[in-house]
Amino acid sequence: MNILFASPEVVPFVKTGGLADVAGALPQALTALGHRVKVILPLYKCIDHKKFRIKRISVFAGNQSITIGDKKYDFDVFTASDKNSDVEFVFVANDKLFGRDGVYLDPVTGEDYPDNDERFIFFAAAALDAARGIDFRPDIIHANDWQSGMIPGYIATIYSDDPYFKNSRTVFTIHNIGYQGHFSKKTFDKLGLAGTYYSPGSPFEYWDHVNFLKIGITTSDLTTTVSETYAREIQSGNEMGFGMEGILFYRRNDLFGVLNGVDYDVWSPQNDELIPFNYSVKDTSGKELNKKALLDEAGLRSNGKRIPLIGAISRLADQKGFDLIEKIANRLFSLDIAFVLLGTGNDNYHILFKEMEKIYPERVRAFLKFDNRLAHLIEAGADMFLMPSRYEPCGLNQMYSLKYGTVPIVRKTGGLADTIKDFSMYPLEGNGFVFEEYEAERLLDAIQRAILIYKDRATWEKIMKRGMTADLSWDSSAKKYIRIYEKALEKEKVTL
Numbered sequence: 001m002n003i004l005f006a007s008p009e010v011v012p013f014v015k016t017g018g019l020a021d022v023a024g025a026l027p028q029a030l031t032a033l034g035h036r037v038k039v040i041l042p043l044y045k046c047i048d049h050k051k052f053r054i055k056r057i058s059v060f061a062g063n064q065s066i067t068i069g070d071k072k073y074d075f076d077v078f079t080a081s082d083k084n085s086d087v088e089f090v091f092v093a094n095d096k097l098f099g100r101d102g103v104y105l106d107p108v109t110g111e112d113y114p115d116n117d118e119r120f121i122f123f124a125a126a127a128l129d130a131a132r133g134i135d136f137r138p139d140i141i142h143a144n145d146w147q148s149g150m151i152p153g154y155i156a157t158i159y160s161d162d163p164y165f166k167n168s169r170t171v172f173t174i175h176n177i178g179y180q181g182h183f184s185k186k187t188f189d190k191l192g193l194a195g196t197y198y199s200p201g202s203p204f205e206y207w208d209h210v211n212f213l214k215i216g217i218t219t220s221d222l223t224t225t226v227s228e229t230y231a232r233e234i235q236s237g238n239e240m241g242f243g244m245e246g247i248l249f250y251r252r253n254d255l256f257g258v259l260n261g262v263d264y265d266v267w268s269p270q271n272d273e274l275i276p277f278n279y280s281v282k283d284t285s286g287k288e289l290n291k292k293a294l295l296d297e298a299g300l301r302s303n304g305k306r307i308p309l310i311g312a313i314s315r316l317a318d319q320k321g322f323d324l325i326e327k328i329a330n331r332l333f334s335l336d337i338a339f340v341l342l343g344t345g346n347d348n349y350h351i352l353f354k355e356m357e358k359i360y361p362e363r364v365r366a367f368l369k370f371d372n373r374l375a376h377l378i379e380a381g382a383d384m385f386l387m388p389s390r391y392e393p394c395g396l397n398q399m400y401s402l403k404y405g406t407v408p409i410v411r412k413t414g415g416l417a418d419t420i421k422d423f424s425m426y427p428l429e430g431n432g433f434v435f436e437e438y439e440a441e442r443l444l445d446a447i448q449r450a451i452l453i454y455k456d457r458a459t460w461e462k463i464m465k466r467g468m469t470a471d472l473s474w475d476s477s478a479k480k481y482i483r484i485y486e487k488a489l490e491k492e493k494v495t496l
Contacts, residue, residue, distance in 0.1 A: 001485065003030060004138035005039045006127050008120070008147035009103065010089065013047045013080075016103055018260070018396055019145055019175045022226070025263040027087045029478035036086075038136055040127045042119075043078055043091035045099045054080045054091065057134065064133070066125045068118050069190040073097065075122070077130045090134065092126035104147075117187045120212065124150035125192075132164050140485045142171045146181030149216030150191065152494070153203065156219040157193055160495040169488035171481075172220035174213070176393050177234050177242050178319070181212030197496065217247055219496065221488045224256045224481075226394035227415035231257030233391065240391055256484055259418055260394045261474030267379070267400045274376035281468040284461070287380065287405055294381030297374075298365035300338045308454045309338045310447070311382030311406065313375050313397055316345025316353075316368075321388030321411065326352055327440035333360045335451065340382065341366045342374055379404045383460075384450055388435075388443045392416050398432070402467030407460070408432035409446050419472065423463055424449050431467045 011024030027037040057077045078091040097119045143151040152170035187210040203218035233240040270280045279286030353366035385401035387410045394415035398408040410416040423430030433450040435442040
């Protein structure tokens with residue numbers, strides 16, 4: 001089938017979060033299964049034209065435009081091919097909207113760009129015009145997150161009778177329901193739709209505002225999210241559904257959870273080019289060498305003792321469980337462990353970890369930055385990986401950790417619940433350590449349980465290898481998406 005995959009960010013071109021990893025890997029897995037996939041995204045200023053050999057598609061020649069409210073935006077269409085796959089990448093371009101230093105946020109103010117509504121209305125409209133221009137008739141249009149929410153919105157309204165998209169069905173994926181694209185009522189006037197579409201309870205109205213995530217959920221033929229547990233959690237109440245729980249429950253028969261996969265070409269200790277010592281489940285000796293390299297880089301010392309090294313790579317925010325870590329920080333770092341953190345986020349957590357470094361200079365090191373090489377070294381060198389999230393739609397690092405023999409310590413939520421089984425409860429199947437209640441004491445208990453088992457080298461080795469042999473590749477997830485696409489094609493099309 002022909003699949004048009006629309007995403008606001010895609011690896012290797014631009015990334016702010018896990019969505020970009022998904023948008024880079026899933027289309028390749030779909031292509032490997034024999035389907036024709038084109039990925040479409042905005043052409044941001046940060047994307048390197050020369051590096052990715054990006055070229056303008058001459059059929060457009062800068063003569064296309066999109067009207068948004070009383071403004072008209074010209075747009076060009078560019079393309080690039082990935083030498084490692086048959087996926088074609090298509091970029092819609094307008095320098096006024098996307099020729100900026102930030103992707104979603106203004107780096108000067110740290111705030112969302114005030115015209116993000118117009119930027120992503122443009123993206124949705126231009127993506128559909130670009131598909132027509134390159135003569136790609138999609139069977140499935142797979143839109144991702146709120147920035148793509150108006151794509152199914154347009155297919156269900158002004159494009160509903162368009163012969164070009166007559167047989168197209170839309171699938172909309174929620175990667176994190178906490179980000180919704182919520183704008184004032186004035187945004188509706190920019191959509192180019194008849195005023196009759198804006199009424200209480202309609203897809204285009206949300207508490208007398210416009211919410212792009214709601215539009216995507218309510219106008220797509222099927223909606224997915226990135227783990228089975230998260231699909232259930234976001235229907236359970238406001239704490240997890242962020243106001244969308246009723247809408248999702250109403251569409252529960254059209255909502256599916258599909259766990260993200262791992263690109264083992266990038267994340268595997270056997271062939272990882274970013275770590276100093278490669279290793280495999282058959283010979284794990286390189287892991288100890290990576291641990292020593294990580295301790296040396298962090299300036300930490302084990303003093304010849306076999307102590308556990310706990311790693312964390314994360315955005316420093318309450319959602320990721322750092323409020324729990326803050327409550328137990330002194331007791332945690334008084335334990336006989338080493339701890340290495342990589343990430344940035346809220347200032348109060350920057351201050352916390354810098355203070356912990358001063359108090360426990362031989363045990364704690366915080367790298368408050370983004371560093372891909374160091375992220376790989378932490379996965380390879382740490383004994384345990386900490387992810388105590390309040391909620392976690394899918395999570396990728398716990399899956400990377402399994403492959404690297406780095407035993408996860410996680411909270412039972414979302415994709416963490418779907419991938420990590422508690423060793424203490426299931427000693428014959430457990431691949432990590434899990435706590436359920438979102439409480440600091442329960443987190444500390446899980447860490448202490450892991451430290452205790454770590455002292456039993458033979459048992460620890462079994463847990464490591466259990467994780468390393470698990471298959472969480474994109475192949476399985478891609479096959480599930482194909483079945484969802486087939487369900488969408490069998491459905492009567494959503495029209496408004």
